[in-house]
């Protein structure tokens with residue numbers, strides 16, 4: 001695939017793989033043609049990387065070009081909105097964000113993967129109240145089975161968990177409103193808050209939160225609000241040792257500190273987003289988190 005962007009000379013190849021290659025008019029034209037022929041975003045990125053483009057450059061080119069030219073076509077991969085992904089308001093590098101009923105601290109911001117670490121998202125009382133509301137409803141964690149679209153027990157995820165219904169209590173409503181405001185993303189696009197508990201030794205092996213487009217069960221999952229495009233992991237306690245959230249592609253580990261949260265987003269369901277992440281094994285103590293996944297559209 002991608003003969004239109006094949007290098008014509010050795011120096012063209014070198015230029016393309018240099019640190020900051022430009023997106024050429026030829027590449028833009030080719031992307032538009034392929035998208036009009038209904039080639040999927042992951043297949044396009046695959047074709048571009050095969051032709052010698054860096055994955056992240058390919059993803060950026062795809063996003064920019066499609067957002068400019070195809071917004072009106074309602075592509076599955078690129079939401080037809082001004083704002084393709086949830087994103088905190090970090091213009092001007094503020095040290096704090098207004099979350100409506102609370103001022104939240106900005107602790108770290110990374111471009112690729114898009115990761116923002118926030119402090120003081122929840123009060124200690126809110127953390128405890130979430131744990132106590134979840135405790136009687138905990139069961140071994142399921143993950144979405146992309147083969148069938150149902151749910152399954154997953155050996156990679158040795159935690160216990162439960163889901164709150166969206167808006168099911170005043171506490172849940174308050175937290176959901178805060179997260180929606182922090183991410184600038186409609187509250188209705190959020191899945192119900194999930195609470196997970198890890199005992200000593202438990203972990204969640206590295207994974208992506210988006211649904212694999214190649215799996216047969218994925219269309220059924222996407223019918224309820226499209227792809228996942230962002231995640232908040234809220235830390236409800238501080239494990240004594242271990243239990244951070246890791247991003248192995250970039251060697252980042254976010255420490256689990258009560259009341260803090262890590263936010264990350266992924267405009268495409270593709271590894272080029274570098275959003276591979278996991279819950280590191282808890283080495284001492286236990287770990288409680290709440291996860292909020294954000295969909296492209298209203299989650300029903």
Ligand SMILES: O=C(O)CCC(=O)C(=O)O
Pocket residue numbers: 196204209233243244245246277278279280289291
């Ligand atoms: O336990 C963590 O830190 C990560 C949890 C996670 O990846 C998830 O809930 O999807």
Ligand SMILES: [Fe+2]
Pocket residue numbers: 207208209277
């Ligand atoms: Fe995850």
